[in-house]
Amino acid sequence: MNGISDTLRTSVIEYCSTIGTDPLLVQGAGGNVSWKEENTLWVKASGTWLAESAEKDIFVPVDLPHLRTAIETGDFSVTPRLRGESALRPSIETLLHALMPHRVVVHLHAIEILAHLVRVNCHTDFLSLLDPSIQWAMVDYHKPGPALASAVGTALTQNPNIEVIFLRNHGVVMGGANIAEVSQMLDRLTAALATVPVGLCNQPRPSLTESSHCDQYIPAEDANVQQLALNAELFNRLASQWALYPDHVVFLGAKAYAYTTWEAFGEEHNGKQELPELVFILGNGVFVKPSFNKAKSAQLRCYYDVLARQIPCLPAEGLTPAQIAELLNWDAEQYRMNLSK
Numbered sequence: 001m002n003g004i005s006d007t008l009r010t011s012v013i014e015y016c017s018t019i020g021t022d023p024l025l026v027q028g029a030g031g032n033v034s035w036k037e038e039n040t041l042w043v044k045a046s047g048t049w050l051a052e053s054a055e056k057d058i059f060v061p062v063d064l065p066h067l068r069t070a071i072e073t074g075d076f077s078v079t080p081r082l083r084g085e086s087a088l089r090p091s092i093e094t095l096l097h098a099l100m101p102h103r104v105v106v107h108l109h110a111i112e113i114l115a116h117l118v119r120v121n122c123h124t125d126f127l128s129l130l131d132p133s134i135q136w137a138m139v140d141y142h143k144p145g146p147a148l149a150s151a152v153g154t155a156l157t158q159n160p161n162i163e164v165i166f167l168r169n170h171g172v173v174m175g176g177a178n179i180a181e182v183s184q185m186l187d188r189l190t191a192a193l194a195t196v197p198v199g200l201c202n203q204p205r206p207s208l209t210e211s212s213h214c215d216q217y218i219p220a221e222d223a224n225v226q227q228l229a230l231n232a233e234l235f236n237r238l239a240s241q242w243a244l245y246p247d248h249v250v251f252l253g254a255k256a257y258a259y260t261t262w263e264a265f266g267e268e269h270n271g272k273q274e275l276p277e278l279v280f281i282l283g284n285g286v287f288v289k290p291s292f293n294k295a296k297s298a299q300l301r302c303y304y305d306v307l308a309r310q311i312p313c314l315p316a317e318g319l320t321p322a323q324i325a326e327l328l329n330w331d332a333e334q335y336r337m338n339l340s341k
């Protein structure tokens with residue numbers, strides 16, 4: 001490896017550990033980063049955390065000409081070929097990185113951007129909010145994998161100068177010659193799209209009240225997350241605006257278990273062996289089973305951050321039942337979730 005490549009790798013790793021610890025930019029194992037080095041695409045491995053890039057080897061080398069040949073023939077289902085041995089699998093979003101012509105590609109589910117991408121009118125909003133010098137495109141929601149890669153491929157064919165691709169109900173892909181360029185772009189986007197989250201209610205810490213099921217649950221630790229049950233407006237969104245983007249569904253399931261009282265929860269679950277891992281009780285709190293892991297906690301915080309930035313009275317647009325189902329039957333995502341436990 002020559003000096004330039006070493007410098008690039010170092011700057012990528014440094015950048016990943018910085019953004020990886022900011023919950024407004026990266027949530028758990030979400031997001032991925034890559035750089036290209038001659039015939040190799042170095043891409044984040046599936047299930048690994050960007051925040052751990054300095055301590056662990058989270059990047060895997062993939063054969064770039066092999067992917068480009070597949071893309072040229074319209075084969076977006078191609079399985080990336082590793083260059084050398086690795087126990088890790090390349091990210092399920094590897095093709096997005098190969099499609100972008102840039103040396104450095106960063107894909108994130110950044111909150112300030114995602115909060116807009118779940119709104120019906122996000123395209124019109126972006127036209128007025130973003131600096132016209134930014135070359136961007138927006139693609140509709142597609143399941144991560146071949147379908148999404150194909151849509152991104154079409155957008156890039158229509159405008160090869162694109163540097164930013166917004167993925168509706170998902171996130172953003174940015175390309176640049178180096179980390180400084182991409183970092184600057186992310187700063188511009190998040191500044192232009194920044195919104196004010198709803199404030200915290202001054203309510204006491206939730207406590208478990210009388211219920212035969214309470215011994216299975218503990219209050220979620222994050223005070224912001226508690227707002228999902230304590231703030232009536234956020235609570236009212238849980239039923240119809242739950243499945244807003246893929247990682248949320250994969251980690252937290254297809255529906256919210258939200259109830260007006262513990263009694264109402266009891267009525268639905270009395271006699272059932274399996275109780276939900278995450279429960280919302282209006283005005284009482286958000287409760288989890290002790291098995292609720294840190295990857296799920298990160299996703300739940302992400303959901304609060306997105307919901308708290310929605311416009312009152314304007315519903316966020318979620319995934320359809322068919323889109324939810326195809327996400328939950330996906331082996332590659334199951335693999336990633338298990339790795340993140």
Ligand SMILES: [Zn+2]
Nearest residue numbers: 031093170171
């Ligand atoms: Zn993604």
